[in-house]
Amino acid sequence: MVDRAESASTPSVGFREPSRRDRKWKRAFVHAAIILGVGAAIGVVDAQLRPVKLNRTVGTFAIDELPEGLSGGERRPMANSDEPGTNPLTNAATSAASTASETTTSANPAAGAVVGSTPVLAAPDPASPKSAGGFQFTPKDKLPSGQITVIEAKRAFDSGQASFVDARTKANYELGHIPNSVRLELASFAEGEPAKLGLLPREMMVIIYCAGGHCDESERVAERLEGFGYSKIFIIHDGFPGWQAAGHAVEVGPEAFE
Amino acid sequence: MSSSASTASMDSTGSRCERTVTLSGVLSLVVRVALGGMFLIAAWTKLEPGVGPQNFADSVRAFKLGLPDWATRAATSITPWVEVVSGLLLILGIWVRGASFVVGALLVVFIALIASVLLRDLSVECGCFGKLSPFCPKKVGVCNLIQNGVMLAGAVYLLLAPKTGICGKCG
Numbered sequence: 001m002v003d004r005a006e007s008a009s010t011p012s013v014g015f016r017e018p019s020r021r022d023r024k025w026k027r028a029f030v031h032a033a034i035i036l037g038v039g040a041a042i043g044v045v046d047a048q049l050r051p052v053k054l055n056r057t058v059g060t061f062a063i064d065e066l067p068e069g070l071s072g073g074e075r076r077p078m079a080n081s082d083e084p085g086t087n088p089l090t091n092a093a094t095s096a097a098s099t100a101s102e103t104t105t106s107a108n109p110a111a112g113a114v115v116g117s118t119p120v121l122a123a124p125d126p127a128s129p130k131s132a133g134g135f136q137f138t139p140k141d142k143l144p145s146g147q148i149t150v151i152e153a154k155r156a157f158d159s160g161q162a163s164f165v166d167a168r169t170k171a172n173y174e175l176g177h178i179p180n181s182v183r184l185e186l187a188s189f190a191e192g193e194p195a196k197l198g199l200l201p202r203e204m205m206v207i208i209y210c211a212g213g214h215c216d217e218s219e220r221v222a223e224r225l226e227g228f229g230y231s232k233i234f235i236i237h238d239g240f241p242g243w244q245a246a247g248h249a250v251e252v253g254p255e256a257f258e
Numbered sequence: 259m260s261s262s263a264s265t266a267s268m269d270s271t272g273s274r275c276e277r278t279v280t281l282s283g284v285l286s287l288v289v290r291v292a293l294g295g296m297f298l299i300a301a302w303t304k305l306e307p308g309v310g311p312q313n314f315a316d317s318v319r320a321f322k323l324g325l326p327d328w329a330t331r332a333a334t335s336i337t338p339w340v341e342v343v344s345g346l347l348l349i350l351g352i353w354v355r356g357a358s359f360v361v362g363a364l365l366v367v368f369i370a371l372i373a374s375v376l377l378r379d380l381s382v383e384c385g386c387f388g389k390l391s392p393f394c395p396k397k398v399g400v401c402n403l404i405q406n407g408v409m410l411a412g413a414v415y416l417l418l419a420p421k422t423g424i425c426g427k428c429g
Binding site for chain 2: 027028029031032035036038039040042047050052146
């Protein structure tokens with residue numbers, strides 16, 4: 001009672017002893033600030049040790065955003081068929097459309113471009129351990145961003161709105177590749193811009209593949225292509241082995257564009 | 259004088275307290291371990307050697323927030339480590355309110371980002387749990403809002419709970 005009487009008679013100076021509740025919240029805020037500070041400090045160090053690339057375009061948009069037609073798998077007119085001169089592969093396909101080999105199975109812009117090089121289709125090798133029966137296809141939800149399944153690659157192939165790039169060695173390419181793929185390995189970029197980039201329109205989707213699984217040639221080639229202004233790059237996660245195991249068209253022989 | 263008042267007095271003075279497991283204490287334990295565990299898993303997928311940081315950076319960019327590069331880099335590198343620190347503290351039961359505050363703030367930001375994606379009708383992958391999608395499809399949708407809302411409710415519970423330890427009398 002005495003304390004209360006004294007406090008009542010004492011003029012208020014605007015100061016109040018923090019209550020236990022106030023102290024609790026103040027402590028929580030301090031702890032939160034420390035947590036943020038520690039996290040930020042470690043994050044800054046980590047960013048120096050493992051810098052990320054912000055100019056890369058691989059995986060910055062979902063497959064759903066791809067041009068209409070890639071989701072349905074139906075055949076569509078070639079993207080640039082009304083713009084002769086812009087796409088050498090398309091032009092070749094257009095000019096050779098009437099004589100295109102029966103082995104070309106789609107409206108791929110590169111279709112028919114290999115006429116004259118005697119394309120040969122190879123059926124999946126049933127004896128191969130990675131052929132249809134034994135191949136473990138990676139499900140979509142297990143893929144890193146920017147990588148696509150064989151099914152999505154096939155849809156893009158059929159739509160005719162994608163260029164395919166084989167990032168493997170020449171020997172492997174000649175043993176079998178996705179029809180009309182342009183072969184571009186990392187070494188192709190050693191002396192600057194490869195002439196073959198003229199075969200790959202920048203406004204179109206570029207789909208790269210290598211030997212699937214843990215091969216990283218596709219990623220390296222993708223980085224180089226980004227450096228040359230390509231913005232829609234995808235990688236077939238299961239690579240050529242997946243494509244082959246799915247039973248899709250395979251072309252054997254040297255590249256027509258070398 | 260009630261027993262709860264007596265216990266509060268002992269806690270505030272730091273003297274011996276009763277070790278009684280209470281329902282709210284168990285609930286707090288479950289919530290903070292679950293919340294902390296989810297944040298640790300989410301952080302691991304963003305920090306995973308090799309692809310983690312780059313995939314997370316790609317996810318952040320896919321949200322098309324118009325952030326300058328420095329902000330994107332900061333968000334990409336700092337967020338997972340803040341998740342690690344706060345997740346660990348939640349699981350260990352240390353600085354639970356502070357950690358809950360941080361986790362709650364992160365979740366509010368995540369919810370706002372997801373809502374903005376939905377409002378802009380973007381089709382992007384969440385990146386919330388990296389390659390994993392334990393509760394929702396990878397593509398950002400209402401499910402992600404609900405998931406984060408539930409987690410936010412857990413964080414708010416821990417923030418406001420009178421005691422955050424399993425021992426109800428000894429917060």
